[in-house]
Amino acid sequence: MELLVVNPNTSGAMTALVERAARAVAGPGTRVRAVHPAMGPASIESHYDEALSVPGVLAEVAAGERAGVDGYVLACFGDPGLDAAREVAAGPVVGIAEAAMRSAMYLGRGFSVVTTLARTVGRARDLAAHYGAGRACLGVHACGIPVLELESDPDAVKKVVAACAAALEADGSDAVVLGCAGMAELCPAVSAELGVPVVDGVQAAVLAVQSLVTMGLRGAARGEFAAPPPKPYAGLLAEFSRE
């Protein structure tokens, strides 16, 4: 099978990072490619960033459909454009926030999320409620590191570990969900420090999609997630017109 990991921001370094993390857990018969759009925000840290990342996500999914990709991972913790991507993709599409939260719910009564900037905490809370994980999500916290500094900040692991330890203490939770694709490679060091399950959404999502494809399950194709009705799009979005 071929899986496409879409990094919704335009950072080549983060795309390479999520590809490494994804390939580290993909099965022997699974080919994984990671891509990012040619258009959109360098990182996603606001509702504005997220809204403007969606056309790029949908352009990459459309390219994946032309290439016959079997399944998709949206590698941004806001799961931007997830529902729209499910309308245009034949195969399953899984967002890293949803996959991480569902995985954490297997591991205990409750989990904490540690994301990047405080302003993204609300979005993570909304997603937990949206995915039916509201009761298990005992708290959402920020480590205060901007997305693109996760790789360059020499103290990133120390800061993320401290934020996770404080979250576990404050929430009384059993596990931690890392709230950014850019934290994927920090996961082993953080879990070694904390001694509790630490979930990386990139790997959780790759394994979820791989399982769905292995079971022969494709995305819902009728009703709410049927292909979008054909219509013309104008201006900058003309390429999204559907016949």
Ligand code: 5HY
């Ligand atoms: C992410 N932003 O995973 C989110 C993290 C966040 O560019 N990739 C991003 O802070 O919401």
